[in-house]
Amino acid sequence: MQTKHPAHDNAGLPPLRILSLCSGIGGDVAALDHAGIPHEVAAVAEIDPIASAVLSRKFPTVPNLGDLTLANWSNHHETIDILIAGIPCQPYSVAGRQRGVEDRRDVTSDIVRIVADVRPRYVLFENVAQYETLHGGKAFNELRSGLVGSGYTVDHLVIDAAQVLPQRRKRLFILGRRGDAVGSPSEILADAACGGRGAEACGTARLPSADAASGSASVLHPPRLGTLMASGAGMNRPGMRGHELDFLVVQEFAGLGLVVRRPTPLEALRAQGFPDDWFDGVSVAGKALTDLQKYKLVGNSWPVPVTAAILAGIYRNLFAGRLAQAA
Template sequence: MPQTETSGLRSLSLFSGGGGLDLGFERAGFEHVASYEIMEEAAQTLQKARPDWLVHGGSEGDVRNVDFKQWHGTVDVIHGGPPCQPFSNAGRQRGHLDERDMWPQFVRAVREIRPAAFVGENVPALGSAKFSEYVAENITGPLSQNYHVTSVVLQASDFGVPQVRKRIFFVGFRNKKIANRWKTPETTHYWGDAAIDDRAQRCMGLREALGLPDIGLDDLSPTIRSSLTGPRHTTSILNSVAAQRRFEKLEIWPNGVAADRESARAFLAKNGHFRLSVPDVALIQGFPQDWPFVGATYMTLGQIGNAVPPPLAYAVASSVAAALRK
């Protein structure tokens, strides 16, 4: 993920979490205006990573309390991933009946600020038939009154992240001409035998990305848990039974993730499989190794698991910048 020169385009971040989208937008040349995030630890992570950013955390970061009109005229792009639990396959999928549904707040922010563009992100289940009515009524319907809105599902491994992880992005532009020149980000990596495009590079498998010895097979990591869901305080990144099977095959232990590599090495998994640490999980999600996640292990795993992998965020942010800049 290179650092693109500053474009002069300004971005405001909502539901910033540990900063996957924020970092991707920064690397794509956006000037950071402010972040809003209700979870103190996640806001602290952002502030530690970027001391010069304006980060609102805790109740100050609660988007429900913000009068967004204050940002009118100072923001080109709003981006954010409202909590995915109301829609996630791993949750109860109660949509708007779930009090964590924050899409109405995202829509309010866009309407009050009226930026040139927005990017809203979520789990791919939001693009499924089950939620088509929800999306039409609460996202595309209200936003289409002033924006040309498209949605696209992207796969993280197509952008070099060693994990199977799909996310849906709603991208909207106020100006029709700009909307028409926006292009879905081009795949930069491939997994498997053959490159579809000779410009794409091979994506690393999980074992290779973690620098583990060759055991005769490798694969992408299964989708890691978008945690802080399910039992609190979990230090497992497991999302499903299928994920467990894949980790087993790769001889990697996805439970009891250690705070750091030294503790992981000192605390062997019973079956001899490789015990993961927080920096390993950050790597599986495409974060730089020096991104300073703050909080207890389960909190840092929550911030990592909730994030848009930065290389994927970078690809989306770059595509939006390219459309706006021309």
């Protein structure tokens, strides 16, 4: 898939070639679109069948290589501008058992191997903040030392998406550049943490329900949702406890008074910064996605505007001179 942005087309800039691993529902590609960055997705790698159905619908011409531990990466050697991966967070999240590298779902060693094989110009990884510290930072240190050993300058930063989205979501971003590729990872991440000069807050990132009764309505609680979870916790099950109360929306409608409800799947999409139509036309075994499936997919994805700000920083550094000439 290739997406172009008019301002960049006028500058005659080439699209970035992207390799997406542990792709989920394509939040990294949504971020490229959000930032207006021309790009071509060489391949995605996702094993979850429901997430794969979303990818197939959104990017029908992009091959899904499936299990990244089994794929052949030789065809992509030194052809990729940015390798992006949402490394599975289940081994590190406080919502799980936190077994770290002992968890069979951990792919840290595989990511290090793939980066060494592919040798992209940049790498960008996302995970829960505990990835850096759990078990003495074993996985994080393995990833960082592996990248440095392959010639990358690496930095990392925990960024809270609440600065640009109606959701509290602290995530660790790890950015690396290879050899003489331009752009300081620390400066790019710091800029993204401040909202990014080249990426705006998503215009659809608002909490009020799009399918609510006609007329204006004010959300009284919460000012921001809690962190959306891959389990769908707080969004679609009868009982609510503790932090799940952050997902009870108290909203006042003219003529109706106060309404207490849970967020809709559309609001969950918006709380991550996705376009409203991201799930349109997606089906699994001939059936439309259920609300619970949507909540889980969104909770397992990237905060789109934050990722867009990081990718915009990479793009500005790659083409700084030519972008200045086109301005």
